[in-house]
Amino acid sequence: MIKVVAIVGPTAVGKSALGLKLAQKLNGEIISGDSMQIYRRLDIGTAKDSPAELAAVPHHLVDICDADQRYTVKDFQAKAKTIITDLSTAKKVSLVVGGTGFYLSSLVNNLNLGGKKDDDLYRQELVQLEQAGRLDQLQTILKQEDPLAYQQIDIENSRRLIRAIEVKRSTGKSITEQNNGQKWADFYLVGLTDDRPKLYQRINARVDKMVEMGLLDEAKYVYDHRESFPQAKNGIGYKELFPYFEGQASLDDCLDEIKKNSRHFAKRQFTYFRNQMDVDWYNISDDKNYQNDIEKNIMKFLGGQND
Missing domain, CATH: 1.10.287.890 (Crystal structure of tRNA isopentenylpyrophosphate transferase (bh2366) domain)
Known part of the structure; x- marks a missing residue:
């Protein structure tokens, strides 16, 4: 089975720096798991790696569309799966690095996101509410149609609300219960945290x-x-x-x-990863050797697959 390493955790904790270091050591390539780094010309506010860092190691799903294009978690899931499969064939280690919890969950849990894309009538209705600033109405719809998701997702994020409503309508199941039962890859999740x-x-x-x-x-x-x-x-x-x-x-x-x-946002990220995913956490202040420990545990997880 394909093996994938993911580096997760709250913003500003050092995920990108660790991902770059590990990719260089492990013959790996980086797949961005950030929902904003996909956009061209948005570099500073999205905390992209520098041009030199982007050149040092191959990066995927960075600068792939313009900011006037809508990009969904379904798009991310499909593209990331293809990249990971190709890297595995090439005997490369895939390192998914980012803090967008739902993106990571879509990969790790192999979520069945269902539905059509932007031409779906339901999506058009929901997007119109989003564009009108009617976050409260989107929250009401989700609470009525999927109270379980309403309790668990970030209801201040209109995109999460729209996706949760879409999945419930198209599959009949809550987005929090989505798992097609077929494990497509084996993930080791490295979580960075700090006091x-x-x-x-x-x-x-x-x-x-x-x-x-x-x-x-x-x-x-x-x-x-x-x-x-x-x-x-x-x-x-x-x-x-x-x-x-x-x-x-x-x-x-x-x-x-x-x-x-x-x-x-950092607090919400940590809460999501802690409650929704099986993460091996490393406190960067408490453990001065955390990077060595992470590398050792990753090598154990990979089991010499790239030897």
């Missing part, structure tokens, strides 16, 4: 660094195209700056909002 105060310091420092790198210009680009960027306009690091561009809030207040929302 909360230290993680929050890392998040705050990352936002400050993003500003130095030109985050405001990138966010202004998203703001100027917000009507045609259905997913990017809701990304953390962009949407919080819109009041600044409109002259309704100070820059400092908007940056504080980015930091706050990033911290909240």
Whole structure:
């Protein structure tokens, strides 16, 4: 069976750096498991690897579409499976790196996402609600049609709401119960975490660094195209700056909002991975040798498949 390594955890914890190091050591290639890094021209706010890092190791599912294109978890699942299968044939290690929990779950649990794509009438109805800012109505629909999913997914994320409603309508089953019963690959999930105060310091420092790198210009680009960027306009690091561009809030207040929302997002990420997936966790502060431990455990998991 194909073996896959995934590196998960909250934002700013160091997943990308570890993935790059492991890929170089293990004859591996990186598959992005981030729902925003797919977009071209959105580099800073999405915390993409630098051009030098992207060149050092082959990366997949980065910069694959424009921000005016809609990209779904079903798209990710299909593309990632193909890439992983091809890499396995080539005797390469697949390292899925990212913090979008539902993306990872779609692969690890082999979710049957069902349904048609963007031309589906149900999707059009739901997307219209999303574009109208009717998050409350999407929440109501999900609560009525799939109360189990309503209790377990991030109901502040319109894309998660739409997908959960779609899956329930097209398959008759809750998205939280989706598993087609056929294990297509064997996954070892490496989870990075840190003490909360230290993680929050890392998040705050990352936002400050993003500003130095030109985050405001990138966010202004998203703001100027917000009507045609259905997913990017809701990304953390962009949407919080819109009041600044409109002259309704100070820059400092908007940056504080980015930091706050990033911290909240990190907490949700950790909760999702801890509760929904079988992850081997490593605290980067408590274990000074965590990278060596991770490498040793990955080699044990791979069992010499690439020798």
